[in-house]
Amino acid sequence: MSLFLHLYVITPPTLSGIITSMFSTSSQLKYWTFNGETELAELRKEANQRFIQEHESSISIEKQAKYFLTPGEEKLLIRHFEFILREFCVRFLPPMPKYVLGTALTYFKRFYVHNSVMDYHPRDIMLTSVYLASKVEEFNVNISQFVGNLKGDRDKFASIILGFELLLMDKLHYHLTVHNPFRPLEGFFIDLKTKFKGVEDVEKLRKGAEEFLDKSLATDACLLFSPSQLALAAVLSSGTKESMNLESYVTGVLLKGANEDEMRKTVYQIKRIRYIVKNQEPLQRDQIGHIQKKLEQCRNQENNPESEIYKRKLDEMFEEEEELQSKKRARMEEAQKKEEQLLLGK
Structure with a gap:
């Protein structure tokens, strides 16, 4: 497992409040990060x-x-x-x-x-x-x-x-x-500004890095790599465009103290990300109309909100729910009636 799977990631606010967690212990890594495109x-x-x-x-x-x-x-x-x-x-x-x-x-x-x-x-x-x-x-x-x-x-x-x-x-x-990789990206910018003196204007990397992450959204990268790996790949890709040598940042700051095997694995993952993002196939818009027509004839009508089957199923569900609510109200009224009779000594 690459070192960058263990980088600390802060998630944005969620329904249950502000949640911070380690990516290495997240459900995203355990259930939704896959071995490769073949899988x-x-x-x-x-x-x-x-x-x-x-x-x-x-x-x-x-x-x-x-x-x-x-x-x-x-x-x-x-x-x-x-x-x-x-x-x-x-x-x-x-x-x-x-x-x-x-x-x-x-x-x-x-x-x-x-x-x-x-x-x-x-x-x-x-x-x-x-x-x-x-x-x-x-x-x-x-x-x-x-x-x-x-x-x-x-x-x-x-x-x-x-x-x-x-x-x-x-x-x-x-x-x-x-x-998401957007928070780790900000972390790398802060890290570059505070711990690395090899780049004079770190903000020059921002535009290219953000464009790289935007392009990555059109691929399966989020199902294959950690957010910090994606963010690092974005920074390094932008560095290449801006003719900034960030190799010493990776080896001397991020991977300081890591063994040779760890370094090799990290470099391999970054190369995979950059290859996937760079070599994504263009959208084949000319085929979409035919596929959508084909979908309309073979789709599951039980899950089609416009179909009669779906509407009938929805009506049945509401009728069942109403029946359950009626029975619940009847039980509550009966219980209340018995309680009143006990209080009145009847």
Whole structure:
């Protein structure tokens, strides 16, 4: 395990108050940091196959390949909605802090590690991820303000978001605290200013480092590396652009006292991050329309807020809840009646 997995990270405020923790003991590292892109691809393929196996009985074998989405098509669609999510957050009013965007994207990416877009439409999960991240990170906007940033039927959007909020939390196993790389990045800037004399103007590194982290959000980096590793990769990438030699900072300050094996592992992780961020594939917009049409025919209608099946299921749920409440009221009235009779000596 790299030394930088143990760097101290302070999370932004959460619903339960200000929480500080070590990344090395977090749920993010234990449950949501994966070994590599191969493992992620395999897990997503399993989610795809699980959905197909559950719904293939009504589709002939000959038609299945054309009817259901492939793992590759799911990946393209997820990346498309990640882009929309980022654009929505950037244009949000009031202005949204970057760590809210980072948390929202992390929720969205985590959700589709174990779930198929055929089961839950990414548009619904995208909006719910941003709304939940806003609440968790205490970016205080109510549901009316939130949907005010959307065009179209805002009441429908509000209903969808509130309807999927508990589901999203459940699928994330209530691991809602996200360690973003933005705080460690500030830590590195402070460290460079106070402990390293090799750079005259540390702030020159800021623009390039922030751009690197913005680009990393379009990759699976947050599922593969620690926030401090991402922040360090951003600083070093910016240093390269600005022709600043930060090698002595890494070896003489950050890794001072580390053994050769530790240094090698850290350098390898940083190289992996920089390669992934630099070599990400462009969005294939020309294929999205076809994939979305295909999704509309194969998606799970039980999880489609606009389908009759979903509406009927929702009505049944409310009827059951009302029936339970009626029974509870009846029991309370009966208990109160008995208590009054005892007091009156009847």
